[in-house]
Amino acid sequence: MIAVSPTQPRKQLNPLARRILRWVNLRPEEAERTLLMFLFYASISIGAIWLEATSAALFLGEYSVQALTLVYMATAGIVTTLGVFYSWLQRHLPLRIVMLTVSVLLALPLLGFWYGLGLKGTAVYATTVFAMRLWVEAIYTLSNVNNDIAANQLFNIREVKRAFPLVSTGIIVAEIISGFSLPFIIRAIGISNVALASFVMLMLGAVILFYVSQRYRQAFPNSVYTPDAESELSAMRLKGNIRNYKALLFIFFIAAQILFFLIDYQFYSQLNATYSTEIAIAQFVGIFGGILGIFKLCLQLFGSSRIIERIGLFIAVMMPPIAIAATGAFTGFTSMLLWGFVAVKFFDELFRFTIVATTAPVLFQPVPEQFRSRVQSQVRGIADPLSTGGAGLFIWGMTQLFDRFMGYGESTIARSFAIVIITLALAWLVVILLLRQGYTELLIQNVERGQLSLVNVDAKEVRRAVSESLTRAESASDQYVELLTQVAPEMVGEILSPLLPQMTPEMQKRSLEAMLLQPAEEKYLPTVRELLYAPTTTPDVKALSLRYSMLADPVPDVSGLRNYLQPAQNPLVRSAAVAMMMRFGTPEQVAEATNTLRQMLTSPYQSDRVLGCRALADAAYLQSLRFYVPQLLQDRSIEVRCTLLGAIAATKAEEFYPSLIRGLHYKATRQAAYEALIELGDDALDYLDQLGIDSHYPTHIRLRAWEIMGKIGTTAAISLLGDRLVESWGARRRTILKALIKIPAEAGIEATIDKIGRSGVEKMVHQELYIMGEMLAGIQDLPKDQIATTEAELLRNALADEAQDCIKRMFMLMRLLYAPSAIQAAEFNLSSKAKVNVARGIEILDNTFDLSCKQCILSIVDNRPLAERLRALAEIYTYQPMSGIKRLRYLVGLRYCLSDWTLACCFHVARTQWWSLHSADVLACLEHSAGFVREAVMAYLQVASPRALHKLLPRLENDRDKLVGAQARAIATYFRENGGFYDV
Known part of the structure; x- marks a missing residue:
C-alpha cells in the first residue's frame, strides 16, 4: 500500500504557548x-524613525521651515522613481534577490x-542634511x-488576514521603542x-530578511514575474459607476495625503x-512618537476592529476628518x-x-475582481506621490501668499493654516x-450581477444598501431578499413588512x-393581516x-x-x-384538522x-397520520412522493x-431527497456518513x-467532512474537498x-504526488510496444487520466491555502496545449504557492516526457521497474486509490494477457460497488478460473445489478x- 501516512503529527505546544497563540489569533504553524516578519519590520522601522527624527531636527537647524515644501515636492519625484526602479528590478531579477538588494541599498547611504x-x-554637511530628509521617505x-x-x-490569502495585522504593528512598536530611546541615544553618542x-x-x-528567504526558500519564486500586458483583462476599460468610484478613491487618498503634509x-x-536646538527638537519628536x-498600539489591538464592526465602515472612516x-x-x-x-x-x-x-x-472590494488589483495599484501608486508633490506646491503657494503678499505674522499664518486644514478636513x-454613495451603488450592481462576495465587504454597508434599495423600490428582486437574509436575517421583517402592500404577488410570496x-x-401582524384579508x-x-x-x-384564534x-x-x-390547527388547536380541533388532512x-x-403532504410539513408532528406515510411513499405520483420526503424532514x-436515503437512489426523487x-x-x-463509507452503494450515490x-x-457537518477528508482517496477526496470549499464564508x-x-x-499533496507516481509507473511498465491490445491502451489512458485527476485534486488542496483566483488561473493556463499558456500557468504557480514539494509540482505540470x-x-x-504482470497485480492492490473504470481495465488486461491475479484481490473486487467492475472480474474468472467462477455463479445470478x-x-x-468448464 501507499507509504505516505494520511496526516502528519502536529507539534505539541505547552498550554501557555497555545493560550498566547489563541489570544493573538494565530495557528501554531x-x-x-x-514573529520573523514582525522583527524585520520593527527593526527597519526603528532605524527609519531614528533617522526621521534626527534628520527633521537637523533640517530645521540648517534650513528654514519653508524649505520643507522643497522636500515634499522632491519626495514625489523620489518615491515615483523608486517605485519604477523596484518594478524594473522585479522584471529582471528573482524576487528574493530583489528584496535583499533593496534592503541593503536602503542601508548603505x-x-x-x-x-x-x-x-x-561645509556644503557637504548641508547637502547631507537635505539628502537625509529625502532618504527617509525612500526607506x-x-x-x-x-x-x-x-x-x-x-502567508497565504487566509493566513495573511490573521498574521499581517500583527506584522503591521511592528512599526507601532518601533515608534514606542525608538521614541523613548532616542533621547538616551542622542545623549550617549551624539545626534x-x-x-x-x-x-x-x-x-x-x-x-x-535574508534568514527568512533561506528558511522559507520555497516561498520565494526563482522565476522572474512578467505579467502579460496584452491579456484580455488589461485591455478592459472601466465604465460607468466603476470609473466614477475610481475617481472618488483618487480624491479620497489625495485629500488624506495633502492633509497629512x-x-x-x-x-x-x-x-x-x-525650540532653539536640534537636540531639543529631536528629543521632543522622539517622546511624542513614543x-x-x-x-x-492600544487602538490597533483593542479598538479598531470593534469600532469598525460596531459603527460600520464609513462612519469609522469619518472619524479622522x-x-x-x-x-x-x-x-x-x-x-x-x-x-x-x-x-x-x-489625532x-x-x-x-x-x-x-x-x-x-x-474600499476597493466593490470593484469587480477583474479590475480590482489594477485600480488599487493605480490609485495607491499614483495618488500618494501626486498628492505629496501637490501638497508641497500648495504649502509653498500659501506661504508666499500669506507672508509676502499679505504680510501676516507667524501666528496669523499658523491660524490661517488651521482654517485651511479645517476646510480640507470638511472637504x-x-x-x-x-x-x-458610490460604494452603495456598486454593491447594488454586484448584487444584480450575482458577483458580490460577503467575505470581505462591510456587512453593515451591504445591509444599508439593500434596505435602501428595497425601500426606494428601485429593484425589489429575489436577489435582494436573498442577500438580506444572509447579511441581516434579524432585520428581514423590519425591512420587508412595510413594503409588502406595494410588492408584486411573486415578491410578496418571496418576502413572506x-x-x-x-x-x-x-x-408585523397588521401588515401581514392586511394581505390576508385583501380580496x-x-x-x-x-x-x-x-x-x-x-x-x-401570542394568542392565536384557532x-x-x-x-x-x-x-x-x-x-x-x-x-x-x-397545519396551523394541528399545531395550535385543542385535542378536538386537532382531531377535526386531522380528519380534513x-x-x-x-x-x-x-x-x-400534494397539498396534504405540504400541510404535514407545516404541522408540528405527523401524529396519527404517520399511518399513511408508507402508502404515500409508494404513491403513483412522483410529486406526492417528493413532497412527502420534505414533510418527513x-x-x-x-x-x-x-x-x-432510499430516495437518493432513484432519479425521480433524488433532488427532493437531497433537499x-x-x-x-x-x-x-449519521445516515449520510454511513452511506458515504458503505462500499455496497453505487459510487455516485456515496459521493452525493x-x-x-x-x-x-453546520459545525458538526464540517468537522465530519474534515475527519473523512484525511482518510479518503480519489473521487471521494475530490468530492469532500469540493463540498468544503463551497461552504459559504470559507x-x-x-x-x-x-x-x-x-x-x-x-501531507495530502504528497499523497497525491505518490499516487501519481504509481499511475505513471503503471504506464511505464505496460508500454505500447510490448502490450498493444485495445484493453491495454484503455488502461494506459485510464492511468493517464488518474494522474491528471491527482493534479486536479492537488489544485483543490491548494485552494485551502491560497487565493482561489490565482490557483484557477494557473489551472486554466496549464490545461492549454499552447506552450506560452503552460509557461504562464507555471509562472503563476511559482509566484503563488510555497509548499516544500514546489519544484516537484512545477516539473510535473510542465507536460514533460x-x-x-x-x-x-x-x-x-x-520508481522501481516491474514486469507487466507484477505491475498489474500491484495496481489491483491499490484499488482503493483507483477509479472504477481503471480497476475494470486492469481485469480486462489480465484477461487478454492471461495473467493471474491474487485471489484475495479478485474476490474483494467481486464485492465492488460498480457493476461494470464486477462484470470485468467475471470475464477475467471465465478465462483464469472457470471452476471458481462456477461456484460463484448462483450468487452472481441474483446480483443487485441487472446487467x-x-x-x-x-x-x-x-x-x-459446452459440457462443463475447465481451468487454464
Whole structure:
C-alpha cells in the first residue's frame, strides 16, 4: 500500500504557548513566520524613525521651515522613481534577490550620511542634511513594499488576514521603542552618530530578511514575474459607476495625503519656533512618537476592529476628518499654537495609521475582481506621490501668499493654516460621503450581477444598501431578499413588512417566505393581516400570510381557522389552515384538522395529496397520520412522493429517515431527497456518513452524501467532512474537498485548516504526488510496444487520466491555502496545449504557492516526457521497474486509490494477457460497488478460473445489478451448453 501516512503529527505546544497563540489569533504553524516578519519590520522601522527624527531636527537647524515644501515636492519625484526602479528590478531579477538588494541599498547611504554629518559648516554637511530628509521617505516607501511582498509570499490569502495585522504593528512598536530611546541615544553618542545607529538597525532588518528567504526558500519564486500586458483583462476599460468610484478613491487618498503634509508642516513649524536646538527638537519628536505609538498600539489591538464592526465602515472612516476639524478649530482660536498642532497631528496619525489603514483595502472590494488589483495599484501608486508633490506646491503657494503678499505674522499664518486644514478636513468628509454613495451603488450592481462576495465587504454597508434599495423600490428582486437574509436575517421583517402592500404577488410570496425563516414577530401582524384579508391577494400569498399570522399572534384564534377548512376555500389556503390547527388547536380541533388532512391525503386527486403532504410539513408532528406515510411513499405520483420526503424532514419523523436515503437512489426523487436531507441538518449526518463509507452503494450515490454534508454546512457537518477528508482517496477526496470549499464564508476551509493544519494539507499533496507516481509507473511498465491490445491502451489512458485527476485534486488542496483566483488561473493556463499558456500557468504557480514539494509540482505540470516526470517525483516516489504482470497485480492492490473504470481495465488486461491475479484481490473486487467492475472480474474468472467462477455463479445470478445478473446467467448457460468448464 501507499507509504505516505494520511496526516502528519502536529507539534505539541505547552498550554501557555497555545493560550498566547489563541489570544493573538494565530495557528501554531504561522507563529514563527509572523514573529520573523514582525522583527524585520520593527527593526527597519526603528532605524527609519531614528533617522526621521534626527534628520527633521537637523533640517530645521540648517534650513528654514519653508524649505520643507522643497522636500515634499522632491519626495514625489523620489518615491515615483523608486517605485519604477523596484518594478524594473522585479522584471529582471528573482524576487528574493530583489528584496535583499533593496534592503541593503536602503542601508548603505546611511554610512555616507554619517560621514557627511561630521563635516559641519561645509556644503557637504548641508547637502547631507537635505539628502537625509529625502532618504527617509525612500526607506519608508521601499521597506513597506518589501514588507508587503514578503508577507504575501510567506502567508497565504487566509493566513495573511490573521498574521499581517500583527506584522503591521511592528512599526507601532518601533515608534514606542525608538521614541523613548532616542533621547538616551542622542545623549550617549551624539545626534550626528544616530545615522550610524540607524544603519545598524537597517542592516539587522536585512539580515533577518535574508534568514527568512533561506528558511522559507520555497516561498520565494526563482522565476522572474512578467505579467502579460496584452491579456484580455488589461485591455478592459472601466465604465460607468466603476470609473466614477475610481475617481472618488483618487480624491479620497489625495485629500488624506495633502492633509497629512499640511499638518506635518505646521507641526514642525511650531517646533522650530518654540525650540532653539536640534537636540531639543529631536528629543521632543522622539517622546511624542513614543506616546503616540502607545495609543496607536492600544487602538490597533483593542479598538479598531470593534469600532469598525460596531459603527460600520464609513462612519469609522469619518472619524479622522471630524477629529482634525475639531482640533483644528481649537487651534485656530487658542494662543497655544504648538499644543494645538500637536493635538491635530496626534489625532491625525492616531486614526490614519489604525482605522484608515485597516479600512482602506475594504474600499476597493466593490470593484469587480477583474479590475480590482489594477485600480488599487493605480490609485495607491499614483495618488500618494501626486498628492505629496501637490501638497508641497500648495504649502509653498500659501506661504508666499500669506507672508509676502499679505504680510501676516507667524501666528496669523499658523491660524490661517488651521482654517485651511479645517476646510480640507470638511472637504475630505464630503468626499467620504460621496464615496459611501458610490460604494452603495456598486454593491447594488454586484448584487444584480450575482458577483458580490460577503467575505470581505462591510456587512453593515451591504445591509444599508439593500434596505435602501428595497425601500426606494428601485429593484425589489429575489436577489435582494436573498442577500438580506444572509447579511441581516434579524432585520428581514423590519425591512420587508412595510413594503409588502406595494410588492408584486411573486415578491410578496418571496418576502413572506423569508420572514417565516425567522421567528414570527407580533409587531408585523397588521401588515401581514392586511394581505390576508385583501380580496386581491393570491392564494399562495394568503396561505403564507395565514401561517405567519398564527405563528406571530401570542394568542392565536384557532377557532377562526374553521372558516378556511371549507371545501370552497382554495386548497393552498385550506392546507395551511389545517397545519396551523394541528399545531395550535385543542385535542378536538386537532382531531377535526386531522380528519380534513386525512381526506386530503387519501383523495383521488393528485393536487389534494400534494397539498396534504405540504400541510404535514407545516404541522408540528405527523401524529396519527404517520399511518399513511408508507402508502404515500409508494404513491403513483412522483410529486406526492417528493413532497412527502420534505414533510418527513420538516417533522423530524426519525423512523422514516431511511426513506430519505432510499430516495437518493432513484432519479425521480433524488433532488427532493437531497433537499430534505439538507433541511434535516445535523440529524442526517449519521445516515449520510454511513452511506458515504458503505462500499455496497453505487459510487455516485456515496459521493452525493458528501455533497449534502457540505450543503448542510453546520459545525458538526464540517468537522465530519474534515475527519473523512484525511482518510479518503480519489473521487471521494475530490468530492469532500469540493463540498468544503463551497461552504459559504470559507467556513469549511477555515475549519479544515484548524483541524489538520497546513502540514496536513501538505501531507495530502504528497499523497497525491505518490499516487501519481504509481499511475505513471503503471504506464511505464505496460508500454505500447510490448502490450498493444485495445484493453491495454484503455488502461494506459485510464492511468493517464488518474494522474491528471491527482493534479486536479492537488489544485483543490491548494485552494485551502491560497487565493482561489490565482490557483484557477494557473489551472486554466496549464490545461492549454499552447506552450506560452503552460509557461504562464507555471509562472503563476511559482509566484503563488510555497509548499516544500514546489519544484516537484512545477516539473510535473510542465507536460514533460514520462521518464522526466518520474525523475521529478523521485523525492516523493521512488520508481522501481516491474514486469507487466507484477505491475498489474500491484495496481489491483491499490484499488482503493483507483477509479472504477481503471480497476475494470486492469481485469480486462489480465484477461487478454492471461495473467493471474491474487485471489484475495479478485474476490474483494467481486464485492465492488460498480457493476461494470464486477462484470470485468467475471470475464477475467471465465478465462483464469472457470471452476471458481462456477461456484460463484448462483450468487452472481441474483446480483443487485441487472446487467451483472444477466452476464452471470449467460455464462452459466455457456457452461451448460459446452459440457462443463475447465481451468487454464
